[in-house]
Amino acid sequence: MPRKKPPIQHQSKHSGIQNCLGNIQEIDSALLHHEKWLKDIHRSLICDGNPNPDDLQEDGHCLCKFGQWYYKQNQGGLGSNVRFQKLENLHKLMHDKVRNLLVSKTAQSPISMGAYNAFMDNAIHFKLETRKLQFELIEKVCTVDQLTGTWNRHAMSYKLAQELERSIRTKEPCSICLMDIDHFKKINDQFGHQAGDLVLKTISQFFTDRLRKYDTIFRYGGEEFLLNFPGTTEEQLEVTINRLRTELQALPISMPDGSIIHVTASFGIADMVSDIGIEESIEHADHALLCAKASGRNCVCVWKT
Numbered sequence: 001m002p003r004k005k006p007p008i009q010h011q012s013k014h015s016g017i018q019n020c021l022g023n024i025q026e027i028d029s030a031l032l033h034h035e036k037w038l039k040d041i042h043r044s045l046i047c048d049g050n051p052n053p054d055d056l057q058e059d060g061h062c063l064c065k066f067g068q069w070y071y072k073q074n075q076g077g078l079g080s081n082v083r084f085q086k087l088e089n090l091h092k093l094m095h096d097k098v099r100n101l102l103v104s105k106t107a108q109s110p111i112s113m114g115a116y117n118a119f120m121d122n123a124i125h126f127k128l129e130t131r132k133l134q135f136e137l138i139e140k141v142c143t144v145d146q147l148t149g150t151w152n153r154h155a156m157s158y159k160l161a162q163e164l165e166r167s168i169r170t171k172e173p174c175s176i177c178l179m180d181i182d183h184f185k186k187i188n189d190q191f192g193h194q195a196g197d198l199v200l201k202t203i204s205q206f207f208t209d210r211l212r213k214y215d216t217i218f219r220y221g222g223e224e225f226l227l228n229f230p231g232t233t234e235e236q237l238e239v240t241i242n243r244l245r246t247e248l249q250a251l252p253i254s255m256p257d258g259s260i261i262h263v264t265a266s267f268g269i270a271d272m273v274s275d276i277g278i279e280e281s282i283e284h285a286d287h288a289l290l291c292a293k294a295s296g297r298n299c300v301c302v303w304k305t
């Protein structure tokens, strides 16, 4: 009687980058168990002796160490990752195939080359896909800002270069905007650093929720964010940013002590053009931002040559 597959759990203890780092290590260890399992399978197929009874069970994919790890993952964490979810089928198929091989071996029937090759192809595919999942998580750790979940500055240079190339190829405009939260130090001073962190998270989420899917937000550093808007001229962006700026100042943010605060930000806009590099475009946006700060904050300035 096959045992029932344990349900994927639905609670997350940790989140974000910390969780990712844990997952990366766990995948290594799960893959090591998989390699050991594969060695045992080969020994069972080649040498005398009985196979592990678990590998003859219909739910062998839940009983192996990889399966035990896999079905412990929760929906809030790795369990919601699409690449992770796709591993389930590959892993189960691999166990189904090996069960047939072991049944043939136990019955002293010949094992066809086709059946063995199909199993090994499946095993190799499974390992490659698991490694891809691991690389995806490593990439996330290297390119995502731990506090806000936006892209970090490492990712920024690479992604902006891609957008500039696209803009040159398609001859479409592309603009950037540097945003700096006004008097942010006062929030830290008055409510503490954790409250400051909460404000940073809230504001980055505010923008993330309102951007088009091809716009991008990066944490430029501290309380500064850089936003990239492909297919948008400086003039169009000024209208958009002014709308967002007004919405932001009306956004109530709850502090840990129960009080509600409102924050504003200043913005500097510049375009990304082929005859100047990305660094220079950012410098232009920075000049425009300085101009917005000097004009009293909570406003938008556009770089003019």
Ligand SMILES: Nc1nc2c(ncn2[C@@H]2O[C@H](COP(=O)(O)OP(=O)(O)OP(=O)(O)O)[C@@H](O)[C@H]2O)c(=O)[nH]1
Binding pocket: 147, 180, 181, 182, 183, 184, 185, 186, 188, 192, 193, 194, 195, 196, 197, 200, 221, 222, 223, 293, 297
């Ligand atoms: N809570 C928190 N504070 C940060 C973080 N990164 C930078 N800061 C703080 O952000 C503050 C930035 O201060 P300033 O550069 O003086 O800027 P400001 O107070 O916003 O003043 P203006 O930009 O001139 O309006 C500093 O106090 C930093 O310690 C962070 O990740 N979390």
